Amino acid sequence: MNQPRRPFRINVGFLINQPIGFSREIPFSLEAYQFPNGGKTETLSGTITLIRTQTGIQAVMDFSALVDAQCVRCLEGFKQPLHTNFQELYTFSLESISEDEETIPEDGYLDFEEAINDYIFLEYPINPLCKPDCRGLCMICGQNLNIGPCEHIANKATE
Ligand SMILES: [Zn+2]
Ligand SMILES: [Zn+2]
16 A cells, blocks of 8 residues: 555644744645554544643644444445544653653654554444444345335235
8 A cells, every 4th residue: 555654643743942832733644544553544634733731732623534434224335434532741851740741752753653543543443333323234135224115024014
């Protein structure tokens, strides 16, 4: 697959000399992105907003994706939309001050890929449905009832 290599690896070093509250929004729009250690998306778009804090940066990630899914009722394949919004804290100091802060490496590069992969697939439903009112399959003949009723359903309706 032809895709950018490590697109979510960003040099955040430029933020160290910026005033507290300075922010920079980085937009992403990718087609068919395969996370190296995880899931595959049909489309993946969103933003990483980097905000200078007192000790480092706050990264706010907002991403939407479409992923291949199979409906649990009618068993048809469909594109499941996923959306996630989360944030991470990073510090420029050598030791992180709190447990939920990560240290920014000396070269200034942070790779947000793993976090985006984890968070976006957390949104994947346990029971994906092609549409909320999917009619599913006939228990007797297996007809996809979204396409139309089968004789069993029709009979039931007239009983
Ligand atoms: Zn369905
Ligand atoms: Zn039937």
